[in-house]
Amino acid sequence: MNLQVDVREEExxxxxLLNxxxxxxxxxxxxxxxxxxxEKPNAAIIVNLSNVNYIDSTGVGIFIGALKASDKSNSSLKLIGANARxxxxxxxxxxxxxxxIDSDQREEV
Amino acid sequence: MYQLYKEMLTNYLRNKSEHTLYSAQQFSKEMMVKDLSPEEMVSLHISVFKEIVEDLPEEVIDSFDLLLEVMIGYGLAHREHLSLRDRQRQLESELNVAARMQQSLLPSKELKVDEVDFGVTSVPAGKMSGDYYHYIVDEQGHIGVAVADVIGKGIPAAMCMSMIKYAMDSIPEQRLQPAALLENLNRVVERNIDSDMFITMVYGSYDPKSHRFYFASAGHEPGFFYEAATNTFHDLKTKGIVLGVSPKVQYHESSLKLEPGDFVVLLSDGVTETRVNGEFIERKDVSQLIGKYKHLPAQLMAEQVFRELERMQDFQLKDDFTLLILRRNV
Known part of the structure; x- marks a missing residue:
């Protein structure tokens, strides 16, 4: 299975967006x-998981790494659109x- | 070698027999054992050929020079293959040693206590496991059981697993209270682990006098509690963050009473994340499977459940698998 990562920066x-x-x-x-x-200072990172059907423990590890990095750089990390699994x-x-983690924002792709 | 090849070639040029072709196959196998490179083989052919057939046309001899040059590339690839094969054998044997070492980190003595029926089975997807299990009877006669799962699998996970074992060993015996134990381990893990690694773990402690099972979980896949009176499975629900994320964490401790015949099941996500034909099985499929074998002693129960899940995924484990069962006897 593949993963596509699209990044859009607005200041x-x-x-x-993950697929x-x-x-x-x-x-x-x-x-x-x-x-x-x-790692960028004062950034607000929003990861859209609407098109992600599966994450395994290695994947969770990456989000933990990102959380630790964003804490250090005074940035924020938010996950949206996660499916039930x-x-x-x-x-x-x-x-x-x-x-x-806000899973209600599933429609906003 | 020269003589042998000369005989073969002479024979073949004379009668073109199948038999000689067969000998040539045998010859090539022997030459590979002797590490004769492809270009050396071509050069052997030219010298023998020149000797058997006098006045070879110039073009034929020249063409062999070209072939020789081409074969040098094949020769390099062949030698690389040989050296990789040696390296692979060496790695394989190192891996076997490491796997044996890892096995020695797990409890070696069987848990034999009259009050409980205990069983555990743990099988790595590869040679080494990222799963860890532990059982012990502590100074107060409580039975401590644990299952931990290191993110990922294979060698990196296995190396990390040994850290859990040593950290557990360093905790004094009188402190094997589930929540406190996880808080201790979390401090060790958080300091010593890569930022994108983590460990999940569940620890339980059974008091055979009060028949209470105390447990706490650090982000681990929930186990099951089987209630014999109603013949139902419940989730061993309790919340807590995985080990290694933040330095100061408090874990919640829950407890439940086991009646005779009741049992608890601790497992790793390799059990519940079994995929059959690309689809994940449900937790209730797992509990049904356990229920199917509940008449067996705990050890056989764990083994049967493993065998059946292994068969369901065509004997190709995708993840390390650990299943631990503790049943109240009396």
Whole structure:
């Protein structure tokens, strides 16, 4: 399965649109694109997961890395549009407590 | 070698027999064992050919020079293949040693306590596992059980797994309270782990006197609680963040009472993330499967569930698999 990562920057807002699966094979691609954004100071990163049907634990790791990087650079990270399965993964891992996850915004692709 | 090839070629030029072609095949195998390169083989052919057939046309001899040049490329590829093969064998044997070492990190003695029926099965997807399990009877006679799952699989996950083992060992015996134990481990893991790595873990402690099972989870796939009286499975629900994300975390501890015949199941997500024909199985499929074998002793139960899930995915495990069962006997 493949992953497509599209980044659209509007001043401080960084919109990241993902298409596909974030797993052990595609995680490095996401890392390459997402971490540099999270390291920029005062950025607001919004990752749209509407077109992501599956994330595995390696994929979750990338989001944790991005969260840590954004904390350091005084930026924010928000995930939107997660489907039920992806949302469940963030709930089980307890990451929904430390990460801003809004799954209601599914229609906004 | 020279003589042998000369005989073969002479024979073949004389009678073109199948038999000689067969000998040529055998000859090439022998030459590969002796590390004869393709270009050396061509050059052997030219010298023998020149000797058997006098007055070879100039063009034929020249054409062999060209062929020789071409074969040098093949020769390089062949030698690279040989060196890679050696390296691969070496890595393979190192991996085997590492896998044996990893096995030694897991409890070696069987858990034999009259009060409980215990079983565990853990199978890596590759040679090494990112799953970890642990069981112990502590000083107060409580039975501690744990399952941990390191992100990813294979060697990096396995190396990280050993950290959990050593961190667990460093915690004093009297402090094996689930929530406190996870808080301790989290501090160690957070300091020593890459920013995009993490570990999930569930720890449970069973008190055979009060028959209470205390447990806490660090973002781990929920286990099951089987209630014999109603013949139903419940999720072992409890929340907590995975190990390694933030330095100061408090974990919530839950408990439940086990009646005779009740049991708890701890597992890794390799169990619940089984894909059959591309589709994930549901948690209720897993609990049904466990229910199917609940008449067996815990160890056989765990093994049967593994065998069936393994068969369902055509014996190709996608992720490390761990299933641990603890049932109250009396």
């Amino acid at each position: 401080q807002e960084k919109h990241v 596909g699966e974030v797993d052990v094979y595609t995680a490095s691609l996401l890392k390459e694109k997402l971490i540099p954004l999270a 992806v949302k469940r993964l963030f709930e089980i891992t307890g990451l929904d407590e430390v990460m801003d």
